[in-house]
Amino acid sequence: MTQSIIDHAETESRERDVELCPDCETDTIVHDPDRGERVCSECGLVLTEDPIDYGPEWRAFNAKEHDELSRVGAPLTQSMHDRGLTTTIDWRNRDANGHSMSADKHGQLHRLRIWQERIRTKNAGERNLKYALSEIDRMVSALGVPRPVKETASVIYRRALEADLIRGRSIEGVATSALYTACRKEGIPRSLEEVTSVSRVDQREIGRTYRYIADELGINLEPTNPRQFVPRFCSELDVDKDVETLAVEIIDQTTEQGLHSGKSPTGFAAAAIYAAGLLQDETIPQRAVAETAQTTVVTVRNRYREQLEAIDRTPAT
DNA sequence: ATGGTTTTTACTGCGTC
DNA sequence: GACGCGGTAAAAACCAT
Numbered sequence: 001m002t003q004s005i006i007d008h009a010e011t012e013s014r015e016r017d018v019e020l021c022p023d024c025e026t027d028t029i030v031h032d033p034d035r036g037e038r039v040c041s042e043c044g045l046v047l048t049e050d051p052i053d054y055g056p057e058w059r060a061f062n063a064k065e066h067d068e069l070s071r072v073g074a075p076l077t078q079s080m081h082d083r084g085l086t087t088t089i090d091w092r093n094r095d096a097n098g099h100s101m102s103a104d105k106h107g108q109l110h111r112l113r114i115w116q117e118r119i120r121t122k123n124a125g126e127r128n129l130k131y132a133l134s135e136i137d138r139m140v141s142a143l144g145v146p147r148p149v150k151e152t153a154s155v156i157y158r159r160a161l162e163a164d165l166i167r168g169r170s171i172e173g174v175a176t177s178a179l180y181t182a183c184r185k186e187g188i189p190r191s192l193e194e195v196t197s198v199s200r201v202d203q204r205e206i207g208r209t210y211r212y213i214a215d216e217l218g219i220n221l222e223p224t225n226p227r228q229f230v231p232r233f234c235s236e237l238d239v240d241k242d243v244e245t246l247a248v249e250i251i252d253q254t255t256e257q258g259l260h261s262g263k264s265p266t267g268f269a270a271a272a273i274y275a276a277g278l279l280q281d282e283t284i285p286q287r288a289v290a291e292t293a294q295t296t297v298v299t300v301r302n303r304y305r306e307q308l309e310a311i312d313r314t315p316a317t
Numbered sequence: 318a319t320g321g322t323t324t325t326t327a328c329t330g331c332g333t334c
Numbered sequence: 335g336a337c338g339c340g341g342t343a344a345a346a347a348c349c350a351t
Contacts, residue, residue, distance in 0.1 A: 298326085301339080
C-alpha cells in the first residue's frame with residue numbers, strides 16, 4: 001500500500017490514458033490522480049481505485065519509518081483556503097471534558113478566537129483565496145455538479161493565484177473560469193452559458209479569462225465532445241432512452257467524419273437529439289431541444305441537416 | 318485591425334391541427 | 335389563428351493571423 005501512495009505522490013501531471021472501456025467500448029476513460037480513480041466518463045464505470053488510505057499508517061519497522069508514515073487527522077482538502085489544516089477553536093465555552101468554564105476563561109477564549117481568525121486570514125492573498133473559494137462553493141451548489149469538480153476548481157484557482165494571474169482581473173471572473181475549466185476537465189462539462197448563469201460575471205469576461213488562464217497554466221483541453229451533453233439534455237427533455245442511444249450514435253458517426261469541428265458542441269448535441277427523435281418517430285420540437293441546449297432553432301436545423309446527410313439516413317416519414 | 322467562419326436575430330412562406 | 339418547420343439575409347460573435 002505504501003507503494004501506491006508513493007506512486008500517487010509522484011504522479012505530478014494529470015495525464016489521461018487512452019484505453020477502451022470494457023463495458024461500453026469507448027475511449028473515454030479518464031485517469032485522475034487527484035481523485036485516485038480511473039473512470040469511464042461515458043458509462044461511469046470505475047475501473048480502478050488507487051487505495052489511498054487517509055487513516056493512520058500502522059506498519060512501521062523503525063523510528064524513522066514511523067515518523068515518515070504515520071499520518072493522523074482529517075483528509076486534506078483543496079477547497080478550504082488553508083486546506084483544512086489550521087487549528088480551529090470551538091465556539092462552545094467548554095473544556096475538553098465538556099464542562100463549562102469560568103468567566104475569565106470565557107474572555108480569554110473569546111480573544112483567542114479573534115486572533116485565530118486574524119492569523120488565519122492574514123494577508124491579502126489569503127483573503128482573496130477565502131473569498132474565491134466561497135464563490136466557487138456557491139456556484140458548485142447552484143450548478144449541481146459533483147464534489148470532485150469543486151476540488152479541481154480550487155486547485156486551478158490556487159495555481160492561478162500562485163502564478164500571479166489574478167492581477168488586473170476580478171476574483172469572481174477567475175473563480176468562474178476555474179470552475180468552468182474544472183467541469184470540462186472532470187468530464188462533466190457545463191456550457192459557458194450555464195456557468196455564466198450562476199456567476200456574477202458576464203460571459204465575455206469568463207471566456208476571455210478562461211482562455212488566458214488555460215494558456216498561462218498550460219492547461220490543454222480537448223474541445224468538448226458533444227456526446228457529453230446528451231444524457232443531461234435528454235433527461236431534461238424527458239425523451240425515450242432509445243432516442244438518447246441513437247443520438248449518441250449519430251454524434252459518434254458524424255464526429256468521426258469531422259463534421260463537428262468548429263461547431264458549437266451544445267448545438268451539435270441538440271441537433272443529434274432532434275435527428276434521433278425524427279428517426280425514432282418521436283418528434284421533439286426543435287424549439288424544445290434548442291432551448292435546453294441554450295441555442296437557437298436555426299442552429300439545430302443547420303446541424304441536424306448536415307448530420308442526417310452525413311449518416312445517409314432520412315426520416316422514414 | 319482584418320478576414321473567415323459560425324451563430325443569432327429577424328422575417329418569410331407553407332402546411333397542419 | 336397558433337404552431338412547428340424550413341429557408342434566407344444581415345448582424346453579431348468568435349477566432350486566428
